[in-house]
Amino acid sequence: MPLSASLTCRLDAPAKLNLCLELLGRRDDGFHHLRSLMATIGLRDTLRVTAEAPGSPVTLKLLGAPHLTRGVPTDGSNLVVRALESLRQEAQIDRGASVQLTKRVPSQAGLGGGSSDAAAALVAGAHVWELGWPRERLMEIGGRLGSDIPFFVAAIADRRRRAAVVAGRGEQVTPTPWVAGLPVVVVKPAGGLSTAAVYGRCQPEDYAGVEGRDRTNDAATALASGDWRRLATTLRNHLQPAAVRLAPWLEGVRRAFDRCGCAGHQLSGSGSAYFGLFPTMSEARRAAVRLRALRVGQTLATTIG
Ligand SMILES: C[C@@](CO)(OP(=O)(O)O)[C@H](O)COP(=O)(O)OP(=O)(O)OC[C@H]1O[C@@H](n2ccc(N)nc2=O)[C@H](O)[C@@H]1O
Ligand SMILES: Nc1ncnc2c1ncn2[C@@H]1O[C@H](COP(=O)(O)OP(=O)(O)O)[C@@H](O)[C@H]1O
DSSP: OOOOOEEEEEEEEEEEEEEEEEEEEEEESSSSEEEEEEEEEEEEEEEEEEEEETOOOOOOOOSSSSHHHOOOOSSTTSHHHHHHHHHHHHHHEEEEEEEEOOOOOOSSSSOOOHHHHHHHHHHHHHTTTTOHHHOHHHHHHHHHTTTTHHHHHHHHGGGSSSEEETTTTEEEEEEOOTTTEEEEEEHHHHHHHHHHHHHHHHGGGTTTTTTOOOHHHHHHHHHHHHHHHHHHHEETTTTHHHHHHHHTHHHHHHHHHHHOOSSEEETTTTTTTTEOOOOOHHHHHHHHHHHHTTTEEEEEEEOOO
């Protein structure tokens, strides 16, 4: 078989929002049981993976604005390198890869940037190394590297899967219908938050009474119908109280969204990014202008999908 040493794959690695995130309890392994409605948005990193000859290493070149690449590792601890190393170990091959990663998604934001990069690396790596593996196998490998990675593998491999209800510790992914183009405004404050630190600050009181209504299911129904007003009423994030305890300045971001007349807003994942839903793109853009004037953080008007 001829070696396609120059085979290259270029993929977008989108950010996500947690439109609803409910914690159901703490597991014996320290992780939390959750259910969450996740959806990608129009903010994305770009990954270019080129197959290299057998015996070559996996190398990474990081591109992007300094405020976006600061703190992102370029060595073997980068999730892209870890994903490709896992893939070639699983496939028992020694082909190399050179990767160019352009960061646009801020880190420590709850937007899943690193997880999405890892997922894109798995999909691109399987392609350039001509493994021919099904999506499910890549999701399983991704799930060993991070709870959010299986969602992104599904979303990147098939754009119809860009919204999903996730369960377990996040690795059980059930795609759900979504209507393209729902406007959102995302604010990334200057400070970031570590996922482990936020989960570590979580208390059972933060999610007491969750046994009742399944808000994640309600949110999924609202997203499927494209009904932003209904979606705004189903927003919930059980990690928000812990994030606010760690970073009280998040209250300022919440108040800024209130001042913009936004009907539904909350933290994404473990933060520190915060988002609001809007009925039209022009209203989202107007709100983004007001939020920029309030200097709460990097602000972007975009859409779900
Ligand atoms: C909070 C969420 C919501 O989508 O995303 P982010 O805010 O990180 O984007 C996820 O649950 C984050 O998933 P991910 O970022 O993949 O985290 P992992 O690497 O698997 O875990 C990091 C740490 O978070 C805690 N953790 C994570 C997932 C989970 N269900 N329970 C946990 O308690 C554990 O302490 C773990 O050591
Ligand atoms: N490709 C990557 N992009 C961003 N961060 C990465 C990457 N690989 C490893 N990391 C590390 O993982 C951490 C979490 O990734 P990040 O994208 O910030 O996730 P989230 O914002 O969802 O918590 C980062 O703070 C960084 O130290």
